Amino acid sequence: MDRLVISGGAPLRGKVGVSGAKNAALPLMAASILSLEPLVLENVPPLGDLGTMGKLLAHMGGSVRMSSGGDPGTPETAVLDMGNLDKPEAPHELVKTMRASALVLGPLLARVGRARVSLPGGCAIGVRPIDMHLKALKDMGAEFDLSGGDIVAKAPGGFLRGAKIRFDTVTVTGTEHIMMAAALARGTTVIRNAAREPEVSDTGRALVKMGARIEGLGTDEIVVEGVPSLSSATHAVMSDRIEAGTLIAAAAAAGGKITLTGAPLSAMEAVLGKFGEAGLVFEILANENGGREGKDLVVSSPGGRLLAADATTMPHPGFPTDMQAQFMAAMTLADGVSIITETIFENRFMHVAELRRLGADITLEGRSAVVKGAKKLSGAPLTASDLRASAGLLIAALAADGVSRLSRVYHLDRGYDRLDLKLNLLGADITREKE
Ligand code: EPU
Secondary structure: OEEEEEEOOOOEEEEEEOOEOHHHHHHHHHHHHHEOOOEEEEEEOOOHHHHHHHHHHHHOOOEEEEOOOOOOOOOEEEEEEOOOOOOOEEOHHHHHHOHHHHHHHHHHHHHHOEEEEEOOOOEOOEOOOOHHHHHHHHHOOOEEEEEOOEEEEEOHHHOOEOOEEEOOOOOHHHHHHHHHHHHOOEOEEEEEOOOOOHHHHHHHHHHHHOOOEEEOOOOOEEEEEOOOOEOOEEEEOOEOHHHHHHHHHHHHHHOEEEEEEOOOHHHOHHHHHHHHHOOOEEEEEOOOOOOOOOOEEEEEOOOOOOEOOOEEEOOOOOEOHHHHHHHHHHHOOOEOEEEEEOOOOOOOOHHHHHHHHOOOEEEEEOOEEEEEOOOOOEOOEEEOOOHHHHHHHHHHHHHOEOEEEEEOOHHHHHHOOOHHHHHHHOOOEEEEEEO
């Protein structure tokens, strides 16, 4: 197991590229199941979680080719050919390491009419059931049994039917899951209270390139008219708004001036707004690649201390829960008191106790963290509990005086494209060592 050794105190300066989005690439890889022809995904980041999804597709009989990674920010291409799919199963070993493995259930039912998928358990950030996914698939005609911890599913007659679905609460992967299943269902599916996250729209756009008929992407009502088959397509995965936000949070905490290339700006309004409130200054410059998202984002810290700002996590276009830990890390050194409220997950404050070890002044009151800006943080040994918590701890360690050691860094590697190397390109002092 690796750990990171972080010498804090250096401001960040320089330019880095933003990688492809994990949370778009995951459903996109699952979407390959829907077609007998290859799906080519460009701009795929080299991440642990995507390797797990690749293993799962290969386990089911697919051919998975992923080009090897280059420098941080260098995109990879994945060629996913599920033409020979012969084992519609997601075993426990793979589902337990990554909950998003459950996303193969609907596509398998839609394509081959049966599936056996291990039921995902809870995880560090909460119970995270998939009851709404299963209820929606049931509404589309699927039948389920539970056997040995696995969901054994079938679609009577070998196909799913279009249905009117209304999610009780907004679910990101739930929306992606049902949209994929509905693409090959007989008839029309209407998804109400659909998630508006940009990763849902990116998945939808790729499905449309494969021949799916989908309307309403980016709104809370998505309508999918099922088609008999989908074909080959090439799609570039959108860039990662959470990675971009994490780098912004690092610049906020450590100070300095950084430039991000390829940040998906139109998907980042809430995050840019919040860091703007805290005193960061943003400038958008045209770069040589052109295009709406081909702009450079220059992020400058105010020089003095950040200003405290409150944030409440909400479904998109609200402030993302996946940025809560990183924003909190930046607020630990802000001038004043910030109230950070988590409304999406019940247990996503695992980083709080670790931030306190650095000297942060945070108290928990139910779903809110009250963060009083400290004068300084001092390096300490830290343990990562989940992906975004690790990013928050890394950011706070960059702003702390002295050396911090961050253990269990595999959490970070599951979902960030070599964040430590990218931060070093910006002047941070982070080394990796074996624990
Ligand atoms: N929920 C249910 N039942 C369901 C589905 C969801 O009760 O059937 C609850 C969840 O427990 C949670 C809330 O509904 O309290 C919203 O969860 P959602 O389904 O939207 O989350 P998700 O789809 O499992 C995705 C991302 C998460 C991100 C959330 C919220 C992927 C692969 N994962 O999870 O990303 O936090 O949406 O935006 O897209 C991360 O990248 O670190 C991460 C955890």
